[in-house]
Amino acid sequence: NAGVMQNPRHLVRRRGQEARLRCSPMKGHSHVYWYRQLPEEGLKFMVYLQKENIIDESGMPKERFSAEFPKEGPSILRIQQVVRGDSAAYFCASSPSDRWGNYEQFFGPGTRLTVL
């Protein structure tokens, strides 16, 4: 059973370009979460998605960042017009659907974004 997959593992962008980060959840998982880890810091929650729905985006910057989890295909975190401060590791996690609210999260290996 494959774990959470993220690609690319490393991404280099110049200021002003767009970054697209992809996340394929574990098989059978319908909940996806994105976290950001700035250098030397802990992870910070960004957004929680279910298929075709954004449940909680309270941790997303108001501008330039967007996320989606379409009916088919991976979840995408999109950063438009990247700036140096966007350089970070972006982690995706997934959990199974659970009517008791068990949100046990399994993390992917992360995408390390470097903005030049």
Next chain:
Amino acid sequence: AQKVTQAQTEISVVEKEDVTLDCVYETRDTTYYLFWYKQPPSGELVFLIRRNSFDEQNEISGRYSWNFQKSTSSFNFTITASQVVDSAVYFCALSEEDSSYKLIFGSGTRLLVRP
């Protein structure tokens, strides 16, 4: 407000020593969950343990043990007879009942185990 504090930024021990990583949390909820994750040099996040607020029993898993004390809002992690492979950054995290999907992480403790 909810918060997780890991006051130890970095710890260095010699192999076979025991080491305790501290975690102190703040929450107003009576129902909450506590976690520990390991981040080895390769960068991925490895789940170690999840505890709910109603279960104060200490847990032991091999060389790892966890001490949950509600009275001091602490959830400390001890590695017995440390090994070089234990070198990693360790994160403590909290989630609250109303938004139990949202993990609130501490800033991490970097553990270096020297041979």
